[in-house]
Amino acid sequence: MNEEEISERPPKSFYWIAGAAFVWDLLGVAAYIGTVTASPEALAELPAAQQELIANTPAWSTGLFAIAVWGGVIGTLLLLLRRALALPVLIASLAAVVINGGYTWFMTNAFEVLGAGQAMFSAVIFVIAAFLVWFANDAKGKGWIN
Secondary structure, three states: OOHHHHOOOOOHHHHHHHHHHHHHHHHHHHHHHHHHOOOHHHHHOOOHHHHHHHHOOOHHHHHHHHHHHHHHHHHHHHHHOOOOOHHHHHHHHHHHHHHHHHHHHHHOOHHHHHOHHHHHHHHHHHHHHHHHHHHHHHHHHOOOOO
16 A cells, blocks of 8 residues: 555544553553562462462463553554554454463453453453454555555
8 A cells, every 4th residue: 555545534533542542551551560560568468369360370371461462552552653564463462362361261260269340351351452453454444554
């Protein structure tokens, strides 16, 4: 796609959605940083079942968490900059969400330990990540990102 084909400016709603998604993903990064930098003292204050869940989380799962949130931040920033690279980055983020979510849902007792609210929150995360892939694909199709 060349510059002449990108002359269509996206509507203001494009920027509002991409901006809100960027803030959402920054919150995900904050959660990730809080998770990986939690002090032993902070972890000791958690219920025993939660401590065990955290202690048994494999490094690859934490890595997928990083890919999901950092991919989301980079992908939404690329959307705001109107770059088509947003789409594959957001696809990678969604893939990390799906794989890590599948692990959490089916291979751990996270929802038993953390409650139904965690299951709902995981579903919301998936829906938002999937929406962002659709949104980036739609924006690319409309020539709003190059």
